[in-house]
Each structure stands twice: as C-alpha cells, then as structure tokens.
Amino acid sequence: MSFTLAIVGRPNVGKSTLFNRLVGRRLAIVDDQPGVTRDLREGEAKLGDLTFTVLDTAGLEDATDDSLPARMRRLTERAVDMADVCLFVVDARTGITPTDEIFAEILRKRAGHVLLAVNKAEGRNTEGGVLEAWNLGLGEPIPLSAEHGEGMPDLYAALMPLA
Numbered sequence: 001m002s003f004t005l006a007i008v009g010r011p012n013v014g015k016s017t018l019f020n021r022l023v024g025r026r027l028a029i030v031d032d033q034p035g036v037t038r039d040l041r042e043g044e045a046k047l048g049d050l051t052f053t054v055l056d057t058a059g060l061e062d063a064t065d066d067s068l069p070a071r072m073r074r075l076t077e078r079a080v081d082m083a084d085v086c087l088f089v090v091d092a093r094t095g096i097t098p099t100d101e102i103f104a105e106i107l108r109k110r111a112g113h114v115l116l117a118v119n120k121a122e123g124r125n126t127e128g129g130v131l132e133a134w135n136l137g138l139g140e141p142i143p144l145s146a147e148h149g150e151g152m153p154d155l156y157a158a159l160m161p162l163a
Ligand code: GDP
Pocket: 009, 010, 011, 012, 013, 014, 015, 016, 017, 018, 061, 119, 120, 121, 122, 144, 145, 146, 147, 148
C-alpha cells in the first residue's frame, strides 16, 4: 500500500526544493495538454524504503500579490483533496507569517492528516522559528533542510506509519 503526500505552504518556503529531493529524476509528466497549467506537479517519491506519490503546489510562484489568496486557496484545496496526508511547510528563518496562518486554517478545516515541517532549519539561529511553529496548533514541527538534506530521518519516521 502506498499513499499520496501533498506538499503545501506559501511561496518560497522550499516546497519545490523538498519535492525535488524526494523525487529526484522520477518526475511524472502530468499535463502535456495545451492550456493546462503546471500548477500541480506529481512525482514518485523515495525516502528510505518508502515509496509514495508526492504533489507539489508549483503554480504559486508567479502569482501576483493580488491574485495570491484565491489562487493559493484553490490550488491548495485541490492538492489536499488528492492527498492522504499533507506536509505543511513553513520557513524557520522568516518565522510564522499571516499567510502561514491562512494556510493552517485551510488545513485544519479541510485536511484529514497534516504534518508540519519547518524548512531552512540548517545552521544556527533557527530554533526560534521551529519553536514558533508550535503556535500553529498542528502538532510537533519537524525541522528540515530541504536544500541540505537534513531532517529526512524525522520525516521518514512521521511518514512510516502511513505506508
Ligand atoms: P517554494 O516556492 O516553496 O517551492 O520554494 P523553493 O523550493 O522554490 O525555494 C525557495 C528558496 O528557498 C530558494 O531560493 C531555495 O534555494 C531556498 N531554500 C529551499 N530550501 C532551503 C533550505 O533548506 N535552506 C535554505 N537556507 N534555503 C532553502
């Protein structure tokens, strides 16, 4: 049995970096139909002995500030509905922002199973951001560095019961 994980969160927290780390070269070609935007990327993830489907909400980067809330909501809800579990990613360096709070609210209402990751947690001076993430009320934050590959054993441990 496998499962589908949706990586969700506001732009620039490192969702695509994590997606790329999990998927490597096994990126599925999702939409080659004209007129279909590549808002959702799907890939086959590998983490230790786990294999699962992973979704990246990739279409948020080019959203203007004006269109951001509605687009973010739509795309995130689509990903949430397709997934068995959501990995909500926040940024240890910026701390929790009002946009993160909006995401947390969407996920509390809509998602069955939510895991919380605090990315960019490599190096010093990131403990504050990790501690702040407890305030989201989504359980224990998993510190990660998608860029440097840190925290992957803890992500594995959180996902293992789902396999
Ligand atoms: P997305 O918009 O959430 O998909 O974020 P991206 O994956 O595009 O990353 C946004 C920026 O954060 C890029 O400049 C990445 O190099 C950087 N980034 C991603 N992961 C990490 C990390 O673990 N540590 C640090 N310091 N930067 C990261």
